[in-house]
Amino acid sequence: MNIIIIGTSPIIEHHIKCLQYLKFNILAICTTNKSSSNHIILKNKYKINYAFNDVKKLFYFANKCKEFSFLVAPRIKDTEKIILKCLRYNTKIFVEKPITNNLSFLKKIYKYKKLIFVGYNRIFYENVGFLYKKIKNKKNLFIDVSCAEDNKNDILTNSCHIISILLKIFKDIKIFKIVRDKNFIFVSAETFKKNFLIIKLNFQATENFEIKIIDRKIVYHLKPIEKLVIYKNLEKVLVDNVNYYKPKKKKEINEFKMNIYKPGFLNQAKMFKKFIKYDKKIINNIDFSKKIIKLTNKIYGKKSL
Numbered sequence: 001m002n003i004i005i006i007g008t009s010p011i012i013e014h015h016i017k018c019l020q021y022l023k024f025n026i027l028a029i030c031t032t033n034k035s036s037s038n039h040i041i042l043k044n045k046y047k048i049n050y051a052f053n054d055v056k057k058l059f060y061f062a063n064k065c066k067e068f069s070f071l072v073a074p075r076i077k078d079t080e081k082i083i084l085k086c087l088r089y090n091t092k093i094f095v096e097k098p099i100t101n102n103l104s105f106l107k108k109i110y111k112y113k114k115l116i117f118v119g120y121n122r123i124f125y126e127n128v129g130f131l132y133k134k135i136k137n138k139k140n141l142f143i144d145v146s147c148a149e150d151n152k153n154d155i156l157t158n159s160c161h162i163i164s165i166l167l168k169i170f171k172d173i174k175i176f177k178i179v180r181d182k183n184f185i186f187v188s189a190e191t192f193k194k195n196f197l198i199i200k201l202n203f204q205a206t207e208n209f210e211i212k213i214i215d216r217k218i219v220y221h222l223k224p225i226e227k228l229v230i231y232k233n234l235e236k237v238l239v240d241n242v243n244y245y246k247p248k249k250k251k252e253i254n255e256f257k258m259n260i261y262k263p264g265f266l267n268q269a270k271m272f273k274k275f276i277k278y279d280k281k282i283i284n285n286i287d288f289s290k291k292i293i294k295l296t297n298k299i300y301g302k303k304s305l
Contacts, residue, residue, distance in 0.1 A: 001273065002024070002027050003024045003026055003068060004062055004068055004071070005071045005073075006055065007075075007096070008033075009038075009074075011096065014262040015269070030055055030058035032078045055082065069093065070093045072086060076157065079098075079100065087112050092117065092276045094117045096118075097164075099118050101297065103294070103297075106286055106289065113285055117272050117285070120160075120164040121263070123168040123264075123284060124271065125165075125255050125263055125267075127222065131169050137193065143191070143195060144210075146200045146207060149203055150204060151203060151204075152185075155300045156302075159201060159299070162211070163292050163296060170191035171191070172191065173190070180301065184200065208223050211223075217232055218250075226255035226263050228251075231247035231249055233248050
């Protein structure tokens, strides 16, 4: 199975490791930054035959190739124009999130929906899959989410991962109220099953990203997001002759212990392979991306075009 990679940021190396493990043949790699030498470094390290620092040369090369797909993860500012060029080949495209923050662009490419796989790797976590099966139809849940971002712009490029997890598990989110301050943004919302949800975005806070889902006596706690701990009931602990109570751990799923690859990346690559080979139906399509973009734009305070 052949693939052409566009982009040479640090995240690309994680993709390459998974693709090669799954027997993809990487035909070429290209950077969109002409001053970068990363394409040569990756070419040599992973024995890729061709490397380019000019997308025009890359697409000229692609014209000579048959039966291949694209992995597109360039600088965010280059993503839209690269996708448009890749779509001319009528082949499957893996594009890293965020595909765009412009809903008008999604309308432009919507007719190519069946060709596009959007890379939200966290929805492929084992713990997210577990939660989806466990609580997707549950009601009367309280969901408490914390995001620690450096600045407001990270809502569009990073907090979108958290929104993707929430949409994977709970299908849809309706926002009721947003409170904005220079140090934080507070969001109250509900899920498709009317579960109450709060999202707190704290800028430059010294804390991990966190999702806590409370189902009466059971608490599902992702902190950091790669580690799910399930608590049920309380247990009494004696410390210095003083009794106190702490949540009783029932189960733990740690993404870092699943395999040697960046969490979610191998499962994501496996799904992309099925998407290419069997036209496998996926959740992480343009419609899913549109939901995420609408929510992150709204939380940011940006008007959706």
